[in-house]
Amino acid sequence: MTNYRLSNKEVILLLKEMLAVMDVKNYNVFRVRAYQNAISILDNLTVSIYDMWENKKLGDIPGVGPALQGHLNELFTTGKVVEFEEAQKDLPQGMFSLIGIRGIGARKAFKLAMAFKLNSRETAIEKLKEHALKGEVQKIEGFGEKSEKDILESVDQLKMTKNEKERTLLVRAEEIVFRVYEYMKELDCVLQIESTGSFRRRSPTVGDLDFIISTREPAKIFEHFAKFPEIAETLVVGDKKTSVVLTNGMQVDVRVTEPEAYGAMLQYSTGSKQHNILLRSYSLEKKMSLSEYGIKQNDELLQFDTEEKFYNHLGLPLIPPELRSGHGEIEAAKVNKLPKLIELKDIRGDVHTHTTDSDGLATLEEMVEAAIHMGYEYIGISDHAPSVMSRGFDEVAAVVHKKRQMIDAINKKQNKIKVLFGYEVNILADATLGLPDELLKLLDYAIAGIHTSFDQDRDTVTKRLICALENPYINILAHPSGRLINKRDPVDPNWNKIFEAARDNGKILEIDSQPDRLDLTDDLIKEAISWDVKMILSSDAHAIDQLYFTKCGIDDARRGWAEKQNVINTLHFEDFVKALNVRNL
Ligand code: DGT
Ligand code: CA
Ligand code: CA
Secondary structure (H helix, E strand, O other): OOOOOOOHHHHHHHHHHHHHHHHHOOOOHHHHHHHHHHHHHHHOOOOOHHHHHHOOOHHHOOOOOHHHHHHHHHHHHHOOOHHHHHHHOOOOOOHHHHEOEOOOOHHHHHHHHHHOOOOOOOOHHHHHHHHHHOOOHHHOOOOOHHHHHHHHHHHHHHHHHOOOOOOEEHHHHHHHHHHHHHHHOOOOOOOEEEEOHHHHOOOOEEOOEEEEEEOOOHHHHHHHHOOOOOEEEEEEEOOOEEEEEEOOOOEEEEEEEOHHHHHHHHHHHHOOHHHHHHHHHHHHHOOOEEEOOEEEEOOEEEOOOOHHHHHHHOOOOOOOHHHOOOOOHHHHHHOOOOOOEOOHHHOOEEOOEOOOOOOOOOOHHHHHHHHHHOOOOEEEEEEEOOOHHHHOHHHHHHHHHHHHHHHHHHHHHOOOOEEEEEEEEEEOOOOOEOOOHHHHOOOOEEEEEOOOOOOOOHHHHHHHHHHHHHOOOOOEEOOOOOOEOOOEOOOOOOHHHHHHHHHHOOOEEEEEOOOOOOEOOHHHHHHHHHOOOOEEEEOOEOOHHHHHHHHHHHHHHHHOOOEHHHEHHHOOHHHHHHHHOOOOO
16 A cells, blocks of 8 residues: 655645634634644654654654544545545635735635635636736725735735745754764764754754765765655765755755865855855965865865864964854954854843743743753743733733732742843834833833834834833833744834934843744844944743743854843843843842
8 A cells, every 4th residue: 555655844734724624614712723733833843744653653742632643644544634625625725825825814815715706726816816906805894905905915925935945943953953963973984073054154044954074984974874764855966975855845965074174174064155255265365275175275285174273274263153154254353353252151041031921831930940940140020911901900000019929929938049020011003012101110120022013114113113212111122123034024124223222221132032033133133232232132931941042042142243241141130130220129
């Protein structure tokens, strides 16, 4: 019997279609939520779902219950799921092509497909565009002029991005790299191995993975790598290089070198391309020519076993990989002015964290305990502030007072860590804050952030952010650009005005460490430093293990040339509270 080896992407697509059906047909909300949860877990796997099924390991995946296991079993053995097909039989098929266009969820896709009789998946988008151009979308209940415009824009973008492969988040690439290391290190003839390219430069996303291996037995290396269990397709096989695609779609390039020449190969394949090009022109002035094999000088090829020796031979100090973007690092290295980059061990506390009081998974006590375990001097709890609009002033005031007492109590009970009381407060579309000043002033500190209305024009969003920075009770501007990697574009304010307002009002800009935020972005961090604006590195943890996200924020900060003194939570508690301007002490 042949099985149906579907890729993760194909499986997820099918499950998401079923989710849309459940949504349109009003299935029980708990069932929908459980199903949604399972999809999100499967979507985040970096191993093949098919392989898990084949090895009878589906049950090990949290959230994947017996019903879903049954469906996947049917899918991989027959190529379809009868229950899914039955459920969507009476729906217009075109709706499934519309889901994912900006602003169109399952219900709206259903409405549009019904209204315009979009019964074919192939032609649905084209037809929708024709109707939108004729102004017919805004006539449908629930749609307006703006949503019609959005649809047209989004359809055009869809065409542009369809050919671009989505880049993989660094944290997910990290899991794959770890498995390749583990697997390749089974061989004694692997003397050194490193994942280079954008991965080593700690870029927020990577296109493909590049490995270099130092060895005396290249043939053995390639023979072993060819049997790496996650390989789906082999693209190139040579005696110096091999390229494959893994089951999760990630391309992996492997190159080998002798240990004597490892430094040059490491330098070359770390890139970036732009850094290498600029380094090559700089070297040519000194009559040296660079390649992945070494430095050619007076017709002689010099080899380097380490990168440091390679750079030193060019008269430069070792340039940290995070800085190798071709934006001034060679000039800085020439005059010995490279920054002394911030490190993870410099971080002494974290004040952007969530608990079960809002959307976190751990209680206040659990978060505090975890922060002690991490060796922090201080932790701030900053749940999303309760909404005065929906709960009324008095009720919210009571919540704030009660939380104050809880924080005071936990500080009295132990002296291992200082606990600070804050909230994360929404900057609403009209620039007012989600919590009034009378309540804000009761907190030790407050973090303001944009969580809605990301598509405002430049002027409006600039004023909106500045308004928050000018409020005397706001201490930190959270994830200032609002971007979500692969999902949402950043807002587009006049950043110079934002930096100026932050500096003049003594406000702190956040480096949010969530792997899909990394916000401030590296280029904005570098600008903030030039304005002498202080920053804070936060995990934005919604669970205990997410406190470790700060590691990702450190990558981001280093790519933005940040040193210890640019980031206030490298300070000891006494100096930190002064820098943050904490109240009520
Ligand atoms: P990615 O994979 O898109 O995230 O970005 P990278 O930087 O990993 O780029 P990739 O995988 O195409 O190439 C890996 C490294 O190889 C790159 O960082 C530098 C080096 N490299 C690639 N192409 C060139 C080139 O045309 N000239 C030079 N000098 N170096 C190159
Ligand atoms: Ca790469
Ligand atoms: Ca590559």
